[in-house]
Amino acid sequence: MSPTTTGTVLDGIIAGVLKDLHERQLMVTSDNLREAIELVAPAIDPIPRLTSPGLSVISEVKRSSPSKGQLATISDPAALADQYRAGGAAAISVLTEERRFQGSLADLDAVRAKVEIPVLRKDFVVTDYQVLEARAHGADLVLLIVAALSDDDLRRLYDLACELGMTPLVEVHTAEEARRAAALDARVVGVNARNLKTLDVDRSIFGRLLGELPEGVVKVAESGILRVDQAVEAHDCGADAVLVGEMLVRHGEPAQVLREIHRATV
């Protein structure tokens, strides 16, 4: 497997991810993961929640990031996820990448054990093993970043996730990537406002790529939403859902923010 990467930031992140992955594979085999998958509850279909009235919010457990550094001390990710649930989050996104985001599979386990709403494994998934891991740790959705994958890998990982009952969130940032997502027949597509080459954020990209997304696909505006009015703007522009990290983890009362977004868009 040789992931196709398009920028130095993404290259660097994936290089670290592959090193950590190698360590885990020495301890837990793919067969072990397949055995574990037999024992976990079936994946939840997130689409009803992502398309319910008003703007749905995929609420992220995010400690740190390459663009902003440390964002929040999250000692109890399950408690944070529960606040999100109480505020009406459609799903919880859990960053599991360790080096740059200070996430972990333990965070995913803790959140999964706490909430009964859909959970996204948010990572840089480039191998079958990581898709198996996501399901074995109870994820309902898995992120596939088009810029990080060749067409063959994207198709194979997409099909594997679906075969395991999960819903891939297929992330794009350019018109060409949007066309590649459309060719997959992806049911849920995220338009990332953050350029993973430069880390620049441009929220207008969502509106510009809208015409490239197939009718009927669940449209998620990702990244850079730092105020409620920016979430409302994404809704007005046609987003079914937003994926929000920083605004929620920096706010003392994230459930209030989620309720405000719901009130403003329902």
Ligand SMILES: O=C(O)c1ccccc1NCC(=O)[C@H](O)[C@H](O)COP(=O)(O)O
């Ligand atoms: O957040 C970053 O700096 C980042 C850098 C490189 C690759 C991915 C990155 N973030 C992952 C995400 O997709 C965001 O955590 C997510 O969309 C939420 O973004 P935000 O609301 O801006 O925290």
